[in-house]
Amino acid sequence: MSAPRDGEDFDEASTAQQLTRTWATPRGWWGALATVDHKDIARRYLVTAGVFFVGAGMLAFVMRLQLSRAENTLIGPDLYNQLFTMHGTTMMFLFAVPVMQAVAIYLVPLIAGTRAIAFPRLTAFSYWIYVFGGVMVWVAFALNIGPDAGWFAYTPLSGPQYSPGKRVDFWAQMITYTEVSGLATAVSIVATILKMRAPGMSLSRMPLFLWAMLVTNLMVLFAMPAVMLASSFLIMDRLVGTHFFNAAEGGDALLWQHLFWFFGHPEVYIIFIPALGMVSSIVATAARRPIFAYPLMVLALIAISFMAFGLWVHHMFATGLPRLGNSFYTAASMAISLPSGVQIFCWIATLYLGKARFNVALLFVIGFIVIFVLGGLTGVMLASVPLDLQLHDTYFVVAHFHYVLIGGAVFPLIGAVYYWYPKVVGRLLSERLGKWNFWTLFIGFNVTFFPMHYLGLAGMPRRIYTYASGLGWDGLNLLATLGASLLGVGVLLLLVNMIRSARVGPLASPNPWEAGTLEWATTSPPPPYNFPHIPLVTADEPLWRERDHLSVMRGLRLDKRELVVTTVVEARADLREPVARPSLWPLLTAIATGGMFLASIFSPWAVVAGAAPIAVAMIGWFWPDQPPRADGEDPEP
């Protein structure tokens, strides 16, 4: 008897039943810990990153309360240092990058039209190691040993001489955890996009969302090693007496800034480019037409990613580097606004040429365009060295990067929540509450951060825990704090909408927005196997080509986990590869690795002693647990 395969031999109900038996994660604690379903992992990532976002937001609100009036005594300088360090660290490392990768983990396999992510166990491992690192640094903060040297931890302040104790060590190892996690996820996403797109989805018709995620995660591969290297140098300086940043023994403090910003500037774009992909999806669907000038959009994404690696010295204009070098980085920093502008104009053209339907997701896109353009303009201003020297380390810079990061990443992300929530949860969010949500956030954001431009011009430095009265800063600081309260109400409305709609929202059909990409071809929420049959892509927007039908391929096994591997450029079907089943090894490997990272803060010998459990866990991971099959096909790992 031949093996059961999807196709005309089985009706759709029987196909779904057999695929569910093969692909469903077992219930109970074992299934919860062993799951390798990209949708389960992504949901956990999203919830965890959301918790960190709210936590870091609350720290920011406490800082705003402290600054609401002159000579306030709510918070002392020591706690204030921990607050701004934890706020920046959490937002950048535990929220922004992981949340964007989490959206990719959920959506990339669906938009690519495949059954799983490329390396499911590696993706599971990345989640565990991320959550361990985040919990570690927050527990340290709760015990009053939270990092306090700023989110970029400049040496020599963060070095052994000026930061004794364990605070900065927790920061440095948090970097190791989150970057291991981010790198592992990036490899999975890149391989998924390049090798697992549905047959027919050639690079030339790949959705812009996938282009954005491909470009972002390629950037991760080349940017994150820099910060891992830097934080490893730092912790070695602190724990075993190396001298990388110690000027007395031939080291150099500026080396830290070079390595950190070689990562740190691309990092901003690693957060921003996924948002561009989300916006392109929302705009195309709202305008009911493909994005205007698709090839130009792809080229702009690639241009941004390359230029992002040539900007890092603009964070270092105040360090006395050679003038000629500075001019290069000024030019590069101004030039990157060109491809960013191309994107904005193409979206506007798309909306203008299409029949735009205004929903809350599109509202957030428009909010993004307004705020991000303002942030981009102050960015061009700060690229000029004389102005930067004047404004360096003032609230003008704080205003600038919150306009860029919240405008450029958080607004599109919330737009994406309104757009994809029905796919993930199976119910629609309330559009009415969504409008309230948008306006409180938009007004709250601007009232909070717009005054900071003026405060910076008026000379208020960042990272001060209080200020004297009569400097002309009092009123605007109070206004910013009031704005922050409204911003908090906006976030609360979003949470209320999400929690309430999960129970009482109207049920979502597979394609509630009548969008054109493949994630809308399957049910909301998708089944464990994503698609009953692998789609065959014959058009740029497959779901706009035919109303009720979908071109698909038959022939994948129903009784074992299997997917189709395609060629990189043309996406021709090439191989049927088996997919990993649930396993505890990723969790055990994360415990071994995370335990070693944690213990290394207290003794360098932990690196030696911890190597053995890591090796054992990894060998267990790679050892095949299925016997060879009688039919000559490869078993699932």
Place this chain on the structure above:
Amino acid sequence: MNEPRSTLTPDFMGDLSRLEVHGHGPRSLTWWGLMGMIAIEGTAFLLAGATYLYLASQVPQWPPAKLPPAWLWGVVFSAVLLLSAVPNEWLKRQAEQESLRAVRIGLVLMSMIGLALCAVRYLEFTALRVSWSDSAYGSIVVVVLGLHTVHLVTDLIDTLVLAALMFTRHAYGRRFVDTAENAIYWNFVVLAWLPIYVLLYLVPRWLQS
């Protein structure tokens, strides 16, 4: 949860059942994972090398004690490592042809070469003539050599595990893909060593002359 409702009727346009279940090189999914890892680790090597040159540019005397690493073990290591590329390439080709007997021989041979190289590497560490805590020079030299050693040991463990697998019932199909890709990783370990050798052994001597 709602019942799965598919509103789209499938039109079957083609058949996937005759596709092969594994392939070598860029056809395989894991090859792309391997390239991702090589991109990450290659970037780390490049930045560590850049750090070495940056630190060298910041001081009048490099190395500070005018004592570059002794020649002997570095030369022995480089010679053995470069020669190992020959049996490694042979093993890769045998794995691609899925010849089990040859792959077993190759994996045992490469395991022994890896073990020998680890022993030479230990001696190399003792001949650096500097400690990581002496100066920034000592720190970067030890770390660059350590970074390369981590790759050496990782590939050795991988080779040992694959050798063990190839003598069990798991020696079939994708194991040959794994073996060929492990050989590609060894090529990376070899190639990464060449600039590191120049950096650690030749650059300090050039800077002194």
